[in-house]
Amino acid sequence: MNKFCFGLLAVMVGWYGGSLYAEDDCCATVPVKKCEHKAAHGGIFNAIGSCKTGHVEVKLNGGRLQFWLLGGCCEIKRSVRVTAREITLEVIPDGEKKSRLLTLKAVPNELADEKVGDCSHFEGQADWLSPVKQFAATGELFFQGKLYKFRIEYPDGFDPDEEN
Amino acid sequence: MNFGALVIKSLRQHWLSTVLAMVSIALGVALVNAVVSLREQTHRSFTEEGLGVDAVLGPKGSPLQIILNSMYHLEEMPGKIKWTYYRKVLNDEVVANGIPFITGHCYGGFRVNAIEARFFSDFEFLPGRHFSFDPVDGGQGRMFQAHDEAVAGAEAARSLHLQPGMSFNPVCGVNPGGMVHRDRIRFVGILAPTGTPHDRAIYIPLTTFYTLSGHSSEIQEMAVNEERREISGAYLKIKRIRGGALHPGIQDLKYNLNQSSQAQLIIPNEVLPQLFGIIGWVDRVLLGVALLVTLLALLFLFVALVSALRERRRDLALLRCLGATRRTVFGLILSESLFITAGGAITGLLLGHGLVMIGCELIRVETGLRFSAGYLSTADIYSLPVILALGFFAGLIPAIQAYRLGVLNNLKSIS
Amino acid sequence: MVVAIKNLTVHYRTGTETFTVLDIPEWFVGREEQVAISGPSGSGKSTLLNVIAGLLTPAYGSVIICGRELTGLGEAARDRLRAAHLAYIFQTFNLLQGYTAIENVLLGATFSQGKATRNAALTLLDEVGLGHRLHHKPAELSIGEQQRVAIARALVKQPRLILADEPTGSLDPRHADEVIALLRRSCRKHRCALIVVSHEPGVVSAFERRDDFSRLNRVMTRGGNE
Numbered sequence: 179m180n181k182f183c184f185g186l187l188a189v190m191v192g193w194y195g196g197s198l199y200a201e202d203d204c205c206a207t208v209p210v211k212k213c214e215h216k217a218a219h220g221g222i223f224n225a226i227g228s229c230k231t232g233h234v235e236v237k238l239n240g241g242r243l244q245f246w247l248l249g250g251c252c253e254i255k256r257s258v259r260v261t262a263r264e265i266t267l268e269v270i271p272d273g274e275k276k277s278r279l280l281t282l283k284a285v286p287n288e289l290a291d292e293k294v295g296d297c298s299h300f301e302g303q304a305d306w307l308s309p310v311k312q313f314a315a316t317g318e319l320f321f322q323g324k325l326y327k328f329r330i331e332y333p334d335g336f337d338p339d340e341e342n
Numbered sequence: 343m344n345f346g347a348l349v350i351k352s353l354r355q356h357w358l359s360t361v362l363a364m365v366s367i368a369l370g371v372a373l374v375n376a377v378v379s380l381r382e383q384t385h386r387s388f389t390e391e392g393l394g395v396d397a398v399l400g401p402k403g404s405p406l407q408i409i410l411n412s413m414y415h416l417e418e419m420p421g422k423i424k425w426t427y428y429r430k431v432l433n434d435e436v437v438a439n440g441i442p443f444i445t446g447h448c449y450g451g452f453r454v455n456a457i458e459a460r461f462f463s464d465f466e467f468l469p470g471r472h473f474s475f476d477p478v479d480g481g482q483g484r485m486f487q488a489h490d491e492a493v494a495g496a497e498a499a500r501s502l503h504l505q506p507g508m509s510f511n512p513v514c515g516v517n518p519g520g521m522v523h524r525d526r527i528r529f530v531g532i533l534a535p536t537g538t539p540h541d542r543a544i545y546i547p548l549t550t551f552y553t554l555s556g557h558s559s560e561i562q563e564m565a566v567n568e569e570r571r572e573i574s575g576a577y578l579k580i581k582r583i584r585g586g587a588l589h590p591g592i593q594d595l596k597y598n599l600n601q602s603s604q605a606q607l608i609i610p611n612e613v614l615p616q617l618f619g620i621i622g623w624v625d626r627v628l629l630g631v632a633l634l635v636t637l638l639a640l641l642f643l644f645v646a647l648v649s650a651l652r653e654r655r656r657d658l659a660l661l662r663c664l665g666a667t668r669r670t671v672f673g674l675i676l677s678e679s680l681f682i683t684a685g686g687a688i689t690g691l692l693l694g695h696g697l698v699m700i701g702c703e704l705i706r707v708e709t710g711l712r713f714s715a716g717y718l719s720t721a722d723i724y725s726l727p728v729i730l731a732l733g734f735f736a737g738l739i740p741a742i743q744a745y746r747l748g749v750l751n752n753l754k755s756i757s
Numbered sequence: 758m759v760v761a762i763k764n765l766t767v768h769y770r771t772g773t774e775t776f777t778v779l780d781i782p783e784w785f786v787g788r789e790e791q792v793a794i795s796g797p798s799g800s801g802k803s804t805l806l807n808v809i810a811g812l813l814t815p816a817y818g819s820v821i822i823c824g825r826e827l828t829g830l831g832e833a834a835r836d837r838l839r840a841a842h843l844a845y846i847f848q849t850f851n852l853l854q855g856y857t858a859i860e861n862v863l864l865g866a867t868f869s870q871g872k873a874t875r876n877a878a879l880t881l882l883d884e885v886g887l888g889h890r891l892h893h894k895p896a897e898l899s900i901g902e903q904q905r906v907a908i909a910r911a912l913v914k915q916p917r918l919i920l921a922d923e924p925t926g927s928l929d930p931r932h933a934d935e936v937i938a939l940l941r942r943s944c945r946k947h948r949c950a951l952i953v954v955s956h957e958p959g960v961v962s963a964f965e966r967r968d969d970f971s972r973l974n975r976v977m978t979r980g981g982n983e
Contacts (some may be wrong), residue, residue, distance in 0.1 A: 244596075255600075287598045289431065289602050290603075354855075657854075661864075668832065749812050
């Protein structure tokens, strides 16, 4: 073991309680009013239920809409799998009054041994979605054992705790 | 006798306070320079160079621990990953290449890592630089081919006096006192120095790890059974897009892997800056101490000049009587201050590089990283002008006092 | 004329009171002339020398030194004039203690424009009989030797006027006579004027021109050291 450098590194890192050795625990000491985590795929967070319950990261790229289901504020880096094989959204593109239906199909993460019916990632595609830059959407989902009606606002994101 | 000679004569008259002031300024400047130089070189080495590895596939656990073990041969791996899982990751569209490795043995205080021979041909340990056994580069021998062959990094070979043809028994574990395997492994090559932590390791073939005597039958079986095989981790090369940037899909790969219970993907350039963010306060404290020493030295200079002025009032009044103007005596005091400061600063710069030279040797011996005593740091560029400016201010008040000195009063008091 | 003074008045202020120290209607010293000024202590003799040296500014009057009118000259200009043409010898010599004999002599010409060479300093020290004591510091020299160094320092820049304020005040009578003779001889040789202020009759009597300060200065001053 390299006494000099590792000794210095270990003391310093250990001194800090190994913050790089443990998972983030954002809710431990400070009440969280707003989720300020960075989206792993560059999408936008929208809360499901409340911020503490769960999130969906939404990314729109051309006509392709992707969803990643994630945990609540303290678990926002962890994916949450659902049994749904697909998710249907009622999408109202900005400037339009009429909603359109979009179905997102499960795309399992094989590296995490996901499969359809036990999956956290969903994707959908539509030609009418290609020119859309802003939209609102609603849908329903069984999430962590409960049925939630969720709302998506893109690209602003939706947090029911802020609305209240 | 010219103005310069007057300055030198005056400094020699008060040689003790002159030397003390110079030495203390030199000490402060040397500390600042050494801290800044080593900090900049350490930061660059740990964060910018990447050691040719875009990402490390490792088991669940601390990302920092995995990086320190896999790339710097420190710490221990927190677990293992399955060979089949590694192969699955290799098939991802963003992965260009992967080199699996196993850590957990040592010899003579140096890590013995099992790795595929492709590592030494496929990977660049620094941008554009490959491993070499060429004597022209400082290497010897060749790459291992047989089961019972090994190669050593340059620093390991130097410390253990290794030559091709010599043999060793690997020791289980990374701490002294572990079980010594009966197998004799023969060195067939010494790698040319790379200036990276790879100089401090010994390498054996990947499959040799499993078949070392004393390992359980479960481990022995891994040599032939890929379904059961486990590795410590793998270095990954990620595909590039236009401009040489990493494929943006690496973040998706990282997310996907990190959601699994089997492994995680760690990008060294993301983890190590966090390390420096944590331990950055250490060098800020060191730098603060060094700056404090320098400021105290300048304060000492100020006090020395002020008290010397009290003793020199008669002498300065005499110089005025001999025809020196007020500006001349002002310049005399200020020049003395600047001379002491410049002498201290230049000495400090040289001494600082000497300290860095000692630090470089210690770091090279302990980590294999090569730093340069001649590295031109930010402190090298700014030390001299900043210290001179401070020296100017330290001498300004005594110089003003000298300017305002009354001739008759100060001569009369002695008559 | 080396010195030409007309209607010189010098005041000293202490607190709210003002004292007139000098009131000299006129006084002249010619080129290469040697003058001894005698008078009681506190009569203002040193004050006169300080005015001539440019170290003190008169309240009124004209003081022309080496052709330059001092009144109205800035301090730096007076310093430069003093550096170029005047030399001062003090009662207590005022040598720099950390400098050797030759360094003290060279210092005398440091601020004048025509810099003295080392050879010139060596010659002068030889002249004053200290050729063998070049590298000795003042603490290693006798009182008489220190005064000789002061004389050599005064002469090194080839001044046009030397001012000596009680130059033999710290010497015994035998050495005093020697120093005065040396000073006069050197000034004659180097063709510079000399003004010596002294209250010692033995010193004053050595000069052909002897000015009584109490007749020169119309002000009656209080006694004590100047």
